[in-house]
Amino acid sequence: MSARAISRGGTRGWRIASYGMVLFFLAWVLIPICTVTLNSFKPATAIFTTTPDFSFTPTLEHYFNVLARGNFPRQYLNSTLVAIGTVVLALGFGTPAAYALTRLPVHGAERWFRAFLLARMVPAVSLVVPLFVLLQIAGLKNTLTGIVLTHTGFTLPLVVWMMRAFFQDVPRELEEAAVVDGASRWTAFWRVALPLTLPGLAATAVLVVFFSWNEFLFALVLTGPQTQTVPIGVSAFVGTVSVDWGGSSAAAVLAMIPMFVLGLLIQRFLVSGLAMGAVKG
Amino acid sequence: MANTAITTGGAATRSPRRGYRREDGSLLGYAMLAPAAILVGILILLPLAYSVFLSLYDWKLLEMNRPKRWSGLGNYWKLITDDGLHNAFVNTVIFMVGAVTVELVLGFVIALAVFHMTSGRRLANAIILLPMVITPVVTALLWRYMLDPQFGIVAQVMTALGGHGGIDVWGSSALALPGLMLVDIWQWTPFAILILHAGMLGISEEQFEAAAVDGAGHLRVAFSIILPAIVPQILVVLLFRSMDTYRIFDTVFVLTRGGPGVSSDTLGLFTFRNGFSYLQMGYAMALSVFLLVTVSIISAFYIRLLRRRGML
Numbered sequence: 001m002s003a004r005a006i007s008r009g010g011t012r013g014w015r016i017a018s019y020g021m022v023l024f025f026l027a028w029v030l031i032p033i034c035t036v037t038l039n040s041f042k043p044a045t046a047i048f049t050t051t052p053d054f055s056f057t058p059t060l061e062h063y064f065n066v067l068a069r070g071n072f073p074r075q076y077l078n079s080t081l082v083a084i085g086t087v088v089l090a091l092g093f094g095t096p097a098a099y100a101l102t103r104l105p106v107h108g109a110e111r112w113f114r115a116f117l118l119a120r121m122v123p124a125v126s127l128v129v130p131l132f133v134l135l136q137i138a139g140l141k142n143t144l145t146g147i148v149l150t151h152t153g154f155t156l157p158l159v160v161w162m163m164r165a166f167f168q169d170v171p172r173e174l175e176e177a178a179v180v181d182g183a184s185r186w187t188a189f190w191r192v193a194l195p196l197t198l199p200g201l202a203a204t205a206v207l208v209v210f211f212s213w214n215e216f217l218f219a220l221v222l223t224g225p226q227t228q229t230v231p232i233g234v235s236a237f238v239g240t241v242s243v244d245w246g247g248s249s250a251a252a253v254l255a256m257i258p259m260f261v262l263g264l265l266i267q268r269f270l271v272s273g274l275a276m277g278a279v280k281g
Numbered sequence: 282m283a284n285t286a287i288t289t290g291g292a293a294t295r296s297p298r299r300g301y302r303r304e305d306g307s308l309l310g311y312a313m314l315a316p317a318a319i320l321v322g323i324l325i326l327l328p329l330a331y332s333v334f335l336s337l338y339d340w341k342l343l344e345m346n347r348p349k350r351w352s353g354l355g356n357y358w359k360l361i362t363d364d365g366l367h368n369a370f371v372n373t374v375i376f377m378v379g380a381v382t383v384e385l386v387l388g389f390v391i392a393l394a395v396f397h398m399t400s401g402r403r404l405a406n407a408i409i410l411l412p413m414v415i416t417p418v419v420t421a422l423l424w425r426y427m428l429d430p431q432f433g434i435v436a437q438v439m440t441a442l443g444g445h446g447g448i449d450v451w452g453s454s455a456l457a458l459p460g461l462m463l464v465d466i467w468q469w470t471p472f473a474i475l476i477l478h479a480g481m482l483g484i485s486e487e488q489f490e491a492a493a494v495d496g497a498g499h500l501r502v503a504f505s506i507i508l509p510a511i512v513p514q515i516l517v518v519l520l521f522r523s524m525d526t527y528r529i530f531d532t533v534f535v536l537t538r539g540g541p542g543v544s545s546d547t548l549g550l551f552t553f554r555n556g557f558s559y560l561q562m563g564y565a566m567a568l569s570v571f572l573l574v575t576v577s578i579i580s581a582f583y584i585r586l587l588r589r590r591g592m593l
Contacts, residue, residue: 014499018394025391025474026408032423032467033411035434039426052437089320097317104310112314119325121580123528125549126569129556130328130335153324156317185306189313214416216531221557231418231531238422238535245426252419263414264407271475274413275517 033256040249047245062246063254072251074226075233078144082229083212085148086155087205093152094159095201099189101160102167103175113164120157124217132221142224150218155208162207162273166200167193203269206262213259230255329573336566342556349563356567366568368543369551372458376547377526380462380469384522385515387466388473393503395474396481410475412468417531424464425451425536454544457537461545464532469525473518480514481507513590520583527576548572 038054039047040063046056066072101109131150132141140146174196175188183191194201216231223229234255237248263270336356338349360366395405412420427433428450436447450460484507492502530549533539539546539554552572556565 011499015397015399018397021391021394022398022405025394026405028467029408029412029471031434032427033415036423036426048432050431050437050440052434052441093317093320096313100310100313104306104313106307106310106314112318116321119321121524121577122325122329123524123549123572123576125528125530125552126332126573126576127325127328128553129562129565129569130332131324132556133335133562134328134331149324153321156321156324160317185309210414214414214418216416216418216534217553220534231416234416234422235418235535238418238425245432248422249426252422255419256415259414259416260411263410267407267410270410270413271472271479274472275476275521 036249036252039245040253042246044246062250066247066250066254071225071228072230072233072254075228075230076254078223078227079213079230081144082147082151083209085144086151086212087208089148089152090155090159090208091201091205094156095163095194096189097156098160098163099167099193102164103172103189103193104185113160116157116160120154120161124154124215128217128221131218135222141222142227144227146222147219147227147229150222151208151212151215154215155211158207158211158273159204162204163197163200165272166197166204169200170196200269203266203273206266207269207273209262210259213255332566332569336563336570339563342560342562352563356564357571359564360567360571365543365546366548366551369539369546369548372544372546373527373529373548376458376462376465376529377523379459380465380526381519381522383462383466384470384473385518387470388477388518389508389515391470392474392477392481393507395478396507406475406478409471411471413471415468417468418535420464420468421532421535424460424467428460451537452541454541457541457545461529461533461536464536465526465529469522472522476514476518477511480511484510513587516583516587516590520580520587523579523583524576527579528572548575 041058041060042053042056043059043061046053100106101112106112127150135141135146135150138146140149170193175192178188178192179185213229214231215229216235219229219232220235223232230251234248234251237244237251266273335349337351337353339352339355340347340349391409395402395409398405415423428435428447430436430447430449433447439445439447448456450456488506488510489502492506497505528549529547530553533545533547533550534553537545539550548568549572552565552568555561555568
């Protein structure tokens with residue numbers, strides 16, 4: 001037993017109990033994910049059984065069905081385009097703002113940060129009705145531009161808060177040295193501070209992708225048949241008394257996998273990011 | 282904070298600090314801030330102001346271009362006397378208190394267990410984070426299949442144990458709301474675990490060593506050293522989970538639509554339904570304002586506590 005475990009009050013019994021509880025929790029997390037993944041490879045006869053069936057012949061037919069027919073490929077493409085557009089806009093607008101508020105002499109910077117925090121706390125449900133009307137007036141309803149804009153509005157405050165934390169970690173002396181050497185303040189931002197925050201920028205981008213990819217309410221109200229995103233497609237499977245468990249499971253797996261990959265890539269930043277930098281991860 | 286010097290007075294009156302020329306950066310600063318500020322203004326503030334304005338009128342979605350009838354505070358009066366809203370509000374508060382309590386307590390227990398592991402912690406954390414990044418609609422799908430009364434794994438296990446299949450959770454007015462809470466707990470307890478665990482890692486080893494010298498047992502350490510040290514993290518969990526559960530929409534919409542009857546109706550769903558099913562836009566706007574004001578009260582409460590501790 002390590003010295004650390006002893007000093008934390010850990011005895012052998014407590015340690016075994018700890019491992020037991022964690023294993024139990026991991027099983028609780030993994031069972032639904034594994035069940036749906038298994039279903040996506042099962043022939044229908046193996047899904048609709050009253051006892052668990054593990055002796056099936058794996059099939060890719062559900063994936064072929066989902067990817068070859070219906071709206072799912074279109075929705076997948078839409079979700080990807082919306083996520084990319086949102087990342088570009090939210091980071092493109094949010095990063096300079098975060099830099100200006102952490103490093104440049106902007107009056108009332110602290111108050112600006114608080115204003116962005118408040119904007120982040122506005123519930124989507126409060127905005128969906130007025131945004132529906134406003135986008136209709138602007139002619140942006142049922143367009144990808146409209147949905148990108150709403151996602152951008154929602155993620156911009158997150159970007160400002162995340163990037164503030166990353167810019168604060170850059171040693172101020174580096175930018176000062178650049179300015180003393182004759183660089184403009186913009187160059188100090190663009191050539192010195194920004195490259196140093198690239199990992200943070202990437203983590204922030206992933207958080208924006210999570211929001212955009214998972215967002216349901218705006219997509220439900222503001223998109224039309226041609227502009228639907230993945231969550232809308234998946235919800236159609238759940239809503240109807242669908243018998244296509246295989247197809248919907250394949251769609252669910254295809255929706256989950258990119259998020260798992262991204263989530264594990266930025267594991268270190270994920271928690272503090274979801275808490276908007278309030279907690280150092 | 283890095284900006285204390287800047288927030289205290291006018292830009293022109295103060296001497297330059299930190300060796301930069303002030304005028305130079307100030308203009309650039311506003312230029313870099315303006316696009317984001319304008320965009321948030323258009324996409325968040327404008328819709329909010331617009332919803333306050335339109336909540337004073339009585340109008341339907343299909344009558345968008347016709348002149349709207351002024352109703353003053355009529356929509357807000359309706360809000361006070363609406364039994365449907367009362368029901369949705371009670372459900373939402375039950376959902377929030379129930380789900381957040383379980384997430385926090387379970388989160389603390391599992392975070393503590395992870396904290397006591399001597400190996401495999403990285404792997405455990407990697408698995409624990411998975412539910413958080415799943416689309417809520419997909420989470421709803423997972424649990425619809427898990428709890429299917431005929432072919433769900435829960436029903437299969439119950440049959441194997443000699444029962445007669447499972448229970449139709451989403452079709453039961455007693456179980457629909459607890460079922461939705463279960464889904465939220467599955468998806469978001471990981472958030473509590475990872476935040477609380479991060480807080481525990483920040484406690485200095487000396488504190489544990491001092492407790493060990495005193496002969497403190499496992500429970501004493503957990504409650505008199507770890508728990509007080511992670512109060513800020515607990516507040517963060519409470520803040521974010523209370524806000525998110527209070528405005529819960531996606532999983533409710535997909536799994537129960539508030540049913541059976543209105544047994545699992547929530548504020549978010551109620552507002553949505555009034556706007557987009559009943560097309561009562563004026564009333565839906567008033568409900569949006571109500572939701573915003575109440576959620577602000579909840580978050581202001583926690584933010585004040587957090588600020589007092591120097592977080593945020």
